[in-house]
Amino acid sequence: MKAICFYFQIHQPFRLKRYRFFDIGNDHYYYDDFANDDIVTRIAQRSYIPAAETLLRMIEEGKGKFKCALSITGTALEQFEQYVPEFIDLLKKLADTGCCEFLAETYAHSLSSLTDPDEFRNQVEVHDAKLHELFGVKPKVLRNTELIYCDEMAPMIHAMGYKGVITEGAKHILGWKSPNYVYSAATSPKLRLLLKNSKLSDDISFRFSNTEWDAYPLTADKYIDWIASTPAEEQIINLFMNLETFGEMQPRESGIFQFLEALPRFAAERGIDFMTPSEAIAKLKPVGELSVMHPISWADEARDTSAWLGNKLQNEAFEKLYSVAERVRLCDDRRLKQDWYYLQASDHFFYMSTKHLADGAVHSHFSPYETPFQAFTNYMNVLSDFIVRVEEQYPLSIENEELNSLLTTIRNQAREIETLNKEVSSMRQNIEHFNEEHLLREKNAEKKEEKKETKKATPKAAKKCAPRKKKADKE
Numbered sequence: 001m002k003a004i005c006f007y008f009q010i011h012q013p014f015r016l017k018r019y020r021f022f023d024i025g026n027d028h029y030y031y032d033d034f035a036n037d038d039i040v041t042r043i044a045q046r047s048y049i050p051a052a053e054t055l056l057r058m059i060e061e062g063k064g065k066f067k068c069a070l071s072i073t074g075t076a077l078e079q080f081e082q083y084v085p086e087f088i089d090l091l092k093k094l095a096d097t098g099c100c101e102f103l104a105e106t107y108a109h110s111l112s113s114l115t116d117p118d119e120f121r122n123q124v125e126v127h128d129a130k131l132h133e134l135f136g137v138k139p140k141v142l143r144n145t146e147l148i149y150c151d152e153m154a155p156m157i158h159a160m161g162y163k164g165v166i167t168e169g170a171k172h173i174l175g176w177k178s179p180n181y182v183y184s185a186a187t188s189p190k191l192r193l194l195l196k197n198s199k200l201s202d203d204i205s206f207r208f209s210n211t212e213w214d215a216y217p218l219t220a221d222k223y224i225d226w227i228a229s230t231p232a233e234e235q236i237i238n239l240f241m242n243l244e245t246f247g248e249m250q251p252r253e254s255g256i257f258q259f260l261e262a263l264p265r266f267a268a269e270r271g272i273d274f275m276t277p278s279e280a281i282a283k284l285k286p287v288g289e290l291s292v293m294h295p296i297s298w299a300d301e302a303r304d305t306s307a308w309l310g311n312k313l314q315n316e317a318f319e320k321l322y323s324v325a326e327r328v329r330l331c332d333d334r335r336l337k338q339d340w341y342y343l344q345a346s347d348h349f350f351y352m353s354t355k356h357l358a359d360g361a362v363h364s365h366f367s368p369y370e371t372p373f374q375a376f377t378n379y380m381n382v383l384s385d386f387i388v389r390v391e392e393q394y395p396l397s398i399e400n401e402e403l404n405s406l407l408t409t410i411r412n413q414a415r416e417i418e419t420l421n422k423e424v425s426s427m428r429q430n431i432e433h434f435n436e437e438h439l440l441r442e443k444n445a446e447k448k449e450e451k452k453e454t455k456k457a458t459p460k461a462a463k464k465c466a467p468r469k470k471k472a473d474k475e
Helices: 033-061 074-083 085-097 117-135 151-159 198-205 220-228 256-269 277-283 312-322 325-330 334-343 357-366 372-393 400-474
Strands: 003-010 068-072 100-102 164-168 182-185 188-196 236-242
Touching (some): 033 085, 074 085, 085 100, 085 117, 117 151, 151 188, 188 236, 198 236, 220 256, 325 372
Parallel strands (some): 003 068, 003 236, 068 100, 164 188
Antiparallel strands (some): 182 188
């Protein structure tokens, strides 16, 4: 039996304000709060909230037959908590249904998996903790930033405890193979791969309301017919897209919400089920191994990482950012670590892309800057101030190994001091206890002496009083 695996991505970065060269060293707050509030609130009202309400309705009306998955970055969750808390409540309701799976990913939607495994692991763990705090869930499947994946990452991801990864069904990787199966990772056979069906996903994401498209208008029954017409042996149709598709990229007026809500009915008529990613991995056997020698993603026609690291501007900013990674992880400054997360968002590098034609149009659509060079200049000004703050704590003149050694020594000394303080405290308590016992013994001894004196005095007094009593009786 064929099944559909729906996955929806939700991400919002903390956008930077205009930060001038002369602000470096003087202004340590980098974010455009007005823009963040305005954009997040607007998209939530137009897209996220009505889409989540639609998914909730589909689950309830289907009595658990409709299932889907969500991946929400930590930076998006923070903004929802701050600006649109009612959306968090909706997400909790979806989590409570048991039919909406929440996926793991990097907290800051970062590119750390391409350069810093320690940072990658840390961000995924922090993101998992955030999901558990808000929704009480523990992810089993990982969705890396922008579906980035390669063979080198597989052993690390499996070692972190995940059963599977979702990524792009890139043509240059698949060749003659179909994305409509479960595969095993070549470098970690126990790790399962779910691949996006790009054609069917993009029909909804990018072509749904395009009146020049030869398949326009796209209806739910027509779409399900396309899925049903795929070869019978193909197991799973992975439809991966941004949740913004519904209401933002494809406006409400296009009928996108009605299209989505009608899918389960037509799917049931054709005997097509819905599965979450973890269900697909558990129920379907892999048909073979898939090797991905170089990182792939779901961005642009190339389906590689050139959307973020395709020119000198992007690479210079990327290398400078991660040059201080070790130092930031060593510090205990909460504000510094928060800025570190926010500055890692892949969006900042996406805005610097100089790609042209169709890909360039997509990049410029999402960018708040007039040009990639303006995006680069603004980001580097912010990054320069950030690095100054890092250097104030851990000077860049000290090598990482030397710094680690010094910090290890300091931590060891701190532990020794803590141990000695505990010993001193324990000795003080023992002394106080000894003094209390000594005073108690002295008091007890005094009481015993008083009793002895009382006993000695009582008989003599009685003898003296006795004759007087007899004499009084006789009288």
